[in-house]
Amino acid sequence: MAHTNYRVTDKGYYGDFGGAYIPEMLYPNIEELRNNYLNIIAQPDFQAEFQSLLKDYVGRPSPLYLAKRLSEKYGATIYLKREDLNHTGAHKINNTIGQILLAEKLGKKRIIAETGAGQHGVATATVCALKGLECVIYMGEVDIERQAPNVARMKMMGATVVPATSGSKTLKDATNEAMRDWINNPVDTHYIIGSVVGPHPYPEMVSRFQSIISEETKKQLIEHTGSPSPDYVLACVGGGSNAMGMFYHFLDDEHVKLIAAEAAGLGVNSGHSAATSVLGKEGVLHGSRTILMQTEDGQVIEPYSISAGLDYPGIGPQHAHLHKTKRVEYVSITDAEAMDASLLLSKMEGIIPAIESAHALAQLEKMTFKGDEIVVVCLSGRGDKDLNTFMKYFNL
């Protein structure tokens, strides 16, 4: 049987998706990255510093935790990959550590980033403080209001938070503003994109930095079960970085079923949803060819989800390819299902998950197990940042 190739080509494509649909103004920046990122990442001193920061600063390896009560409830052996225990509370820091070291090697003096919920903004502000680099975070005006504690965290660490006031004033507009900043500051600035989106080589670079998640998981599974291959691996998808990291080393192991949970919001057909793989069509968003939610005329549709981190109108190009080739099953989880799953994990395991991660957990409810299957769920982040939402939703 011909083996489908899920990896990127040298032109930056995953099947029909990817590439670098960027204006000429961004070409030198992207070209500089493309020509250098693989070499830099492979250098021993880069690897030494990267690994040491992941260990001593981020707190890796993150535990693979056997959730006993959850396992009993669902009739399977369920492990949680605890990215929520990382410094700053989510997987996002794996990528920002990698990119800040890269930026340093490229001699950049100034860092910019976009953020939605503020998790990536916080993870970027953190590594900029660590390295003493100037940090400018673009955040939609609407999100700045919704996520005040994360704005405060970024400011405490010395970042400048710039409101994106264009368009719908949320994540996609913050991304546009960051790209515009980069166009206007082509020489001294590095743009740390927060997910596996954007022009090549970003999707590939970010997924490599996040691939530590599945690399560790395989080793930990051997310790726990004697085998590196589980039956199911689940993760949530906004742009798709925790999912790509969680899937990375399992892609070629066709025995492992990969499931990605998208945010259905109030329901896939409610008009208030972020379920891109169902609602989206092929097109170009933020520099790559992928699947995105758009009108018939090609205008980008503003998505909705109760979790700000999944509130994005597209998915990374590799996800679009994994969707098209059916290597990964994409499922839709509503706000209500995710909120129930948040409460369930809190009550049964004493772990309050980020609402994003709860979308992956909620899928367990819809699966039937034979009893001896091994399931890994990526717990991409912790729920501290969502307390306001929980308080309102559950009347706490």
Next chain:
Amino acid sequence: MNRLKQLFDKKDKDILSVYFTAGYPTLDATLKIAEELQNAGADFLEIGFPYSDPLADGPVIQKSSEVAIANGMTLKVLFEQLKSLREKIHIPVLLMGYANPMIQYGVKEFCKKAAEVGVDGVIVPDLPMYEYEELYKDDFIDNGLSNVFLVTPQTSEERIKKIDGLSSGFIYLLSSSSTTGKALNVSDEIGIYYQRVKDMNLKNPLIIGFGISDQKSFERANQYANGAIVGSAFVKTLTDKDDYLSHIPTFVKAIKG
């Protein structure tokens, strides 16, 4: 024959092109503005088809795109409006916009329609050379459309040569690496960059854009190039829905001097 080529054969200095967004400030403004600009002495026109996420544009063109979309402008509507383009407009017309709306419309269909209504060329800033060559070049050529690429002060000489080879029409020389609507970069280095590109003796004419806003910047651009493009500075004058046409002759005259 392609009207752009005719224009450049006839005129190689002080060419003025004006950009405006279709459907702004009112849905039916598109052709009225085009006619007024032609009468006022513009040499060719760039009609923008709006996109919700114009990441190479500054606030003025972002705003005009937003209003145009709210007014109901789509590529379908635009091609409907442009059916009568060549009844009154004789100067070259290019369409300018982002890749996504064009891809949704279907690039082949887009090129066919554009040629049918008498459009001469297309500028799509986020459609790079590689993708153009691999996927779409034949659609442009089959329909006799010029495709125009951008060059910035950071573009390497080797790449400029490649761009020149793939372009037909002209080369859109950016006055700096910036989004639209910033002030013109008048530093010495920019003069050196213009001169460097000029000295390459490319097959395509050079038209400078981004930051051209008045007679002074227009003249400066024309020291190095065959002409210049005014965008944001013009779009900015169109805010009044009830009277957006009357200023056009004075605006064009002020630029051309």
